[in-house]
Amino acid sequence: MHLLDHVSISVPDIEVARPFYDAVMDALGARKVYDRPAAVGYGERCSADDTASTFLAVYQGSGEVGDSKRHWCFKAPSRAQVDAFFQAGLSAGGRSDGEPGLRPHYHRDYYAAFLIDPAGNRVEAVCHAAPPAGEAA
Template structure:
């Protein structure tokens, strides 16, 4: 299991509002903010050593986002919808609107966007809802 993930961006000032917005839409708080990095996650241990689940870092060189993909779990389908809307409102590009993706499984509800640097970012909810197809 992953301890943390870091995403590098070419223009930190441009990326910050995007990541603040999508993480807020998913209910993930900002836990660390600096001049060239920001961290998001949930700290619930008194002995936390300072790691966050996601770090967004200013790049020290060229950012090549080809084939990068990060997926964040959403608490419900409304959060997936909010994630997508927040991304588009803060410089992201649509890469797959919110909806069921039955090719993955019957209850796989996701949205895909590209951040300002072209990284592919996804939010997914795996919860089964009463309206889901049988066997979900």
Template sequence: MFDHVKFGVGSYAASKAFFLKALEPLGVAVVSEGAPTYGVELVGPKSKASLCLYQTEEKPAHLHLAFAAESRQQVDAFYRAALAAGGKDNGAPGLRPHYHANYYAAFVIGPDGHNIEAVCHAPGA
């Protein structure tokens, strides 16, 4: 739905490492990178939208970023990878029927306190 989202982080190295590892199961990769104050651009397969991170001393507001997953297995893999990358649990993989019947998601808190989600809207197998 978006072209790109760019936000500042307190530790560029930690956030870059976290997002690369956490989003690897979703096929997200670096497409461009400059100095930390310019940042890094990450894009998923078959996507025109990108996520951009850059180093800042400002205290950014907390964000909720939801990444589309093609399967529930990708949501599970995102959750495991995000925790292994240093994320903190904010909701284990599972159905969230209060959103809709097939809303399968997992939530973690990233290095800067942002709520990071992977979600699959497809019915289970």
């Protein structure tokens, strides 16, 4: 079961957020589905023919993010995509909140990286799969 249909992230300045989310979503293989003056969207919207997709909207909001510890986690099909997410986010103005690596306290193959976006939202990419046979953990 896919629990989430869509998620919206509010940022105080869409022009600062846009390059960050373009970079990290591209690293995860999520296509941009719209780009408007005050919002940008990624992923796939559900339809009657596709009920399992998930969609992300990043929009300009009026309030500050503050230290609310908002947390958004994105699935990555591979550990290499988690690494790419992290590097892309750093290159696009994000700050590290946890380098790519295993988090065995969640489960033995939980491989994740954490970033703080330019607005202060905490974002994560995770791969739950074990590494392919012959590849180091």
